[in-house]
Amino acid sequence: MSDFKYFPIIKTRDAELRCFKNLEENTLKQILPIYELTKSRRTKVAPDGDIHRRMLQIKDIQQDKPYILDLSTNPKYINPQIEQLIDEYNGFVEWQYFLNLYKDQNIIPMVHLYEDDEMTFTEVEKFVREMSLITPHLAVRMPHDLEPEELASYLRPIVNNLQNDCTLFVLLDACYVRDLAKNSFAELINDFSVSTKVSLDFGNKIEDVVMLCTSFPSSTVKEAQGQRADFDGIFRSYEEEIFQKIKHNQPAIKYGDYASINTEQIEMKGGTFVPRIDIALDDGFIYKRYRRDDGSYPRCAKEIKLDPRYIKNMSTWANTEIELASKDTPTGISPSYWISVRMEYYINTRLKLRSLD
Numbered sequence: 615m616s617d618f619k620y621f622p623i624i625k626t627r628d629a630e631l632r633c634f635k636n637l638e639e640n641t642l643k644q645i646l647p648i649y650e651l652t653k654s655r656r657t658k659v660a661p662d663g664d665i666h667r668r669m670l671q672i673k674d675i676q677q678d679k680p681y682i683l684d685l686s687t688n689p690k691y692i693n694p695q696i697e698q699l700i701d702e703y704n705g706f707v708e709w710q711y712f713l714n715l716y717k718d719q720n721i722i723p724m725v726h727l728y729e730d731d732e733m734t735f736t737e738v739e740k741f742v743r744e745m746s747l748i749t750p751h752l753a754v755r756m757p758h759d760l761e762p763e764e765l766a767s768y769l770r771p772i773v774n775n776l777q778n779d780c781t782l783f784v785l786l787d788a789c790y791v792r793d794l795a796k797n798s799f800a801e802l803i804n805d806f807s808v809s810t811k812v813s814l815d816f817g818n819k820i821e822d823v824v825m826l827c828t829s830f831p832s833s834t835v836k837e838a839q840g841q842r843a844d845f846d847g848i849f850r851s852y853e854e855e856i857f858q859k860i861k862h863n864q865p866a867i868k869y870g871d872y873a874s875i876n877t878e879q880i881e882m883k884g885g886t887f888v889p890r891i892d893i894a895l896d897d898g899f900i901y902k903r904y905r906r907d908d909g910s911y912p913r914c915a916k917e918i919k920l921d922p923r924y925i926k927n928m929s930t931w932a933n934t935e936i937e938l939a940s941k942d943t944p945t946g947i948s949p950s951y952w953i954s955v956r957m958e959y960y961i962n963t964r965l966k967l968r969s970l971d
Contacts, residue, residue, distance in 0.1 A: 616646065619968040621785070621824045621870030622961060623648040625686055626668040629950040630875070633957035634675045636931035642675075644965055646722075648682040648753075648785065648826075648870070652691035665695045673719055680720040682753045682783065683713075702728045705740030713745070722783065725754040725772055735771045742772050746780035751821055753783040758825070759805040762812045769812075773819045781821035784813040785870065788827040790877045795829055795852035802856065807863040814866060825860060828872035829853055834892065834901055846917060850898045854967060861971075869968060874899075874960040875953075887949050891918050891936065894960040896967060900924075911947055915939035925963075932959035 624630040626649055634647065654667040672681065685696050699709045706726060713723050723745055727738060746752060754772055756765060772782060786809050788794070794802045806825055813823045829852040831837045838847025853871045860867050874894065890903040891914040902917040904910060915936045918924050926933060932955045935945055946952065 615866065616783075616822050616868075618644065618646040618822070618868070620645045620961070620964050621648060621682075621822075621826070621868060622873040622964075623650060623684075623785075623787075623826055623870060624873055624875065624957075625650045625688075625691060626652045626654075626672065627691070629953040630873070630957065631668075631671050631675065632951070632954040633873070633961070635671075636954070636958055637675075637961065638930070641962065641965060642679055644968075645961070646680060646682060646783075647676075648684055648755075650684045650686045651696065652686045652688075653693040653696065665693070669716055669719075673716075676719065678720055680722055680751075682722045682724060682785075684724040684753075684755065685709075685726070700726055702726070702737040705737050705744060710741065710744065717748075721749075722751045722753050723749060725752050725782075727754070727768060735768075739771050739775045742775040743777060746775070746777040749780065751781055751783060752776070753785060755785040755787050755826075756809070758786040758788040758802075758809055758827075760809060762808055765809055765812045766815075769816060773816045776819055781819055782816075783821050784823045785826055786810065786813070786823065788825070790829070791827040791852060791856065792829040792831055795856065803859045803863070806856070806860045806867075810860065810864040810867050814864070822868045823864075823866065824868045824870040825857060826870045826872070827853060827856065828875060828877060830872070830874050830876045830899075832876050832878050834890070834899070835903070838901070845904065846900070846902045848895075848898055848900045851894075852897075854897055869964070871964070873957050875957070889914055889947070889952075890949075891915060891939075891952055892956040893918055893921075893924050894956070894963045895923060896963070911939045911944045911952065912942045915944070928959070928962055928966075930958055930962050932956070932962075 649672055651665055651668055654664050685700050686692055699712050701708060810823045813820055834849060835843050837849035857869045888903055888905050889910045890901050892899050892901045900923055902914040904913045918936055919940050935955045938945055
């Protein structure tokens with residue numbers, strides 16, 4: 615079992631990377647990020663968005679610290695480079711070649727699975743055999759609710775082909791769980807618990823089993839409701855409660871989430887957004903929301919500072935940005951920038967919770 619306390623999964627978009635760039639060194643040492651590689655912004659010389667630019671950004675953040683590298687399959691964020699890397703031909707040879715290009719980084723490669731009617735997974739086995747000779751860890755990301763026999767059938771060929779002392783991180787992903795948590799909470803916990811047990815049954819070849827999910831809504835105002843929801847509100851989050859319930863059944867489970875990002879990742883169009891600052895609580899979020907002609911981000915920051923639930927002494931980048939905005943000198947005035955601020959504050963609160971486990 616590793617010493618990592620928190621496993622945040624993010625796409626390599628500008629907002630997420632800005633957050634991680636501003637995490638303190640001690641924070642980065644305690645987490646094992648899962649970077650889902652996406653294309654970069656389009657330029658004249660790279661109209662498809664070069665993924666190598668994203669790799670340089672990750673290196674600048676992680677330095678020599680380990681991280682899990684995955685590939686996005688979302689059509690909005692992939693390009694021909696990523697499509698080539700996910701091709702299973704010859705043991706995912708292009709993915710192997712790409713990982714070798716960045717062997718100076720401390721990468722834990724993701725094992726990619728593909729549909730195989732005969733359940734032979736020949737190319738997956740080849741990838742695992744060859745990569746596990748040169749890396750101490752691999753990772754695989756699986757749905758949290760597979761039937762026990764099905765999950766075991768996917769994990770078995772991976773575990774059986776690990777070479778030397780290479781171990782496997784098993785990431786159990788439920789994606790967006792807000793509706794499930796409201797309607798089928800017991801089922802959600804049971805599925806995570808059963809899948810954790812199946813994974814741990816593979817013994818010392820398993821480094822960690824990690825839960826992943828997010829309950830951050832696409833519309834905070836709709837979730838908060840109430841008379842003042844257009845200006846300020848509070849809404850519940852479920853990740854921590856889910857984790858504690860699973861941990862009661864399976865004490866070895868590790869905590870991971872989407873770092874306060876909704877899986878839909880709605881793109882804000884210019885002129886349509888209302889400035890908003892979100893602050894994480896243990897089991898929810900508070901927000902302040904004022905239109906650009908009604909105070910914008912400076913007013914949001916001033917109202918956040920007046921809220922007794924806001925922790926002012928965490929010494930984080932987020933606290934600094936809120937302080938600057940409250941003095942009418944915000945560093946950024948875009949939704950993307952304040953998503954970064956929300957994430958950085960949130961990540962620090964998750965580590966604080968993990969110190970209580």
